[in-house]
Amino acid sequence: MPAHLLCFNRACRARFDIAEVLYNCPDCGGLLEAAYDDTPADPETLRRTWRERRLSDAPLCQSGVWRYREMFPFLEDEHHAVTLREGNTPLLDAPLAAGYGGLASITFKHQGFNPTGSFKDNGMTCGVAQARRLGMKRVACVSTGNTSASMAAYASAGGLEPLIFIPHGNISYGKLAQALEYGARTFQVEANFDQILALVRTLAERLGIYLLNSINPFRIEGQKSIVIEMMDQRGWRVPDWIVLPGGNLGNTSAFGKGLREMHSLGLIPHLPRLAVVQAEGSSPFYEYMRANGLTAFHPNEHPETLATAIKIGDPVSWPKAEFEIRESNGVVERVTEQEIADAKAVIGKSGIGCEPASAATLAGIRKLTAAGVIHRDADVVAVLTGNVLKDPDYIFRYHTGQLTAPSGQPISPTYGNQPIVVPNDPARITELIG
Numbered sequence: 067m068p069a070h071l072l073c074f075n076r077a078c079r080a081r082f083d084i085a086e087v088l089y090n091c092p093d094c095g096g097l098l099e100a101a102y103d104d105t106p107a108d109p110e111t112l113r114r115t116w117r118e119r120r121l122s123d124a125p126l127c128q129s130g131v132w133r134y135r136e137m138f139p140f141l142e143d144e145h146h147a148v149t150l151r152e153g154n155t156p157l158l159d160a161p162l163a164a165g166y167g168g169l170a171s172i173t174f175k176h177q178g179f180n181p182t183g184s185f186k187d188n189g190m191t192c193g194v195a196q197a198r199r200l201g202m203k204r205v206a207c208v209s210t211g212n213t214s215a216s217m218a219a220y221a222s223a224g225g226l227e228p229l230i231f232i233p234h235g236n237i238s239y240g241k242l243a244q245a246l247e248y249g250a251r252t253f254q255v256e257a258n259f260d261q262i263l264a265l266v267r268t269l270a271e272r273l274g275i276y277l278l279n280s281i282n283p284f285r286i287e288g289q290k291s292i293v294i295e296m297m298d299q300r301g302w303r304v305p306d307w308i309v310l311p312g313g314n315l316g317n318t319s320a321f322g323k324g325l326r327e328m329h330s331l332g333l334i335p336h337l338p339r340l341a342v343v344q345a346e347g348s349s350p351f352y353e354y355m356r357a358n359g360l361t362a363f364h365p366n367e368h369p370e371t372l373a374t375a376i377k378i379g380d381p382v383s384w385p386k387a388e389f390e391i392r393e394s395n396g397v398v399e400r401v402t403e404q405e406i407a408d409a410k411a412v413i414g415k416s417g418i419g420c421e422p423a424s425a426a427t428l429a430g431i432r433k434l435t436a437a438g439v440i441h442r443d444a445d446v447v448a449v450l451t452g453n454v455l456k457d458p459d460y461i462f463r464y465h466t467g468q469l470t471a472p473s474g475q476p477i478s479p480t481y482g483n484q485p486i487v488v489p490n491d492p493a494r495i496t497e498l499i500g
């Protein structure tokens with residue numbers, strides 16, 4: 067078994083065939099991960115191969131995910147892969163945002179530049195490839211919006227039927243619109259994300275539908291490419307910190323696994339520290355980690371945040387995320403609705419922009435530098451997970467002073483930028499421009 071599924075639970079470590087349809091370990095119920103017996107080539111050969119592929123016109127070489135396929139060799143036949151040329155996302159410097167975050171400099175890795183506008187594409191291309199390899203016809207996911215947009219696109223591009231389940235009234239129109247446009251059958255369920263995930267797992271089993279939530283180990287394999295590409299773009303120079311928002315904690319798990327694997331292959335000399343940031347009203351992982359092993363994991367039954375992408379009270383991947391935070395000597399922080407909104411406006415004013423959940427990164431960095439956890443001169447990469455146009459309603463409300471937190475508390479437009487209604491009068495407009 068060169069590639070296989072492995073139980074993540076350190077006390078179990080049961081192995082299963084890579085082509086079995088499993089989401090949890092049948093022996094102990096633990097999470098599963100993809101694992102490989104064969105070590106890929108030496109670091110220099112890998113780096114050179116990946117560089118050379120940038121010059122190729124072959125679709126899989128142009129993909130910022132499949133370019134690094136030696137790091138996730140789970141497919142026997144590459145024809146199952148479907149690419150929309152995902153990945154290839156830039157590293158952007160942002161002096162204004164750095165100052166706001168209390169740093170001398172900051173780099174954003176902007177996953178919003180992906181084909182469907184979020185980091186989900188990095189994982190979905192792999193999840194859909196595995197679905198095709200298994201001969202599945204229908205795929206399903208529950209989503210706060212981005213997973214569904216991505217799954218709809220990749221499944222349709224790959225000739226599969228996408229079935230989407232979303233919390234009614236709780237995802238942004240931008241994301242819902244994508245699912246509809248990409249041709250997914252879309253069910254708006256009157257329940258929250260965590261309840262719908264339980265429902266969809268039952269349906270998937272009953273109807274033989276392949277589940278593409280981040281519990282799917284192949285999505286995690288694809289999301290490793292975010293940190294692999296990041297290191298490649300940085301000439302393999304390891305930053306001090308990688309900061310990312312935490313919802314279902316799939317991305318935290320993927321980053322940690324990718325970094326550890328790069329380290330053990332000698333591609334990077336040491337691990338960067340991970341900092342995961344949650345929204346205050348939806349922060350069960352923060353609370354669990356803060357208790358430092360003294361309490362069990364308590365899901366939040368009524369998660370609340372305007373950053374709907376991370377409105378998740380019972381994140382499935384928390385055991386993996388805990389492991390990765392400990393391995394990387396990382397931290398978990400949480401931020402308020404006001405802090406997210408202001409940080410988002412600053413990222414916007416930097417000319418970069420992102421959706422609300424992504425801005426939790428900069429808000430978290432501001433708190434972590436103020437607390438002395440992240441040093442002012444640290445080399446920090448913050449991952450912006452979604453595109454600015456994912457949630458325009460939020461933006462308009464913030465800038466016009468109409469944004470209200472789920473608690474009913476108004477959010478101040480600290481960096482508000484009101485549109486100005488003017489008469490068709492050059493003199494008046496000249497006067498206003500000043």
Ligand code: F0G
Binds near residue numbers: 210213316318
């Ligand atoms: N940022 C954005 C923009 C997201 O869409 C998500 C998750 C996260 C951060 C959190 O990532 O779950 O790996 O910790 N969105 C999922 C979805 C849950 O359904 O689109 P995570």
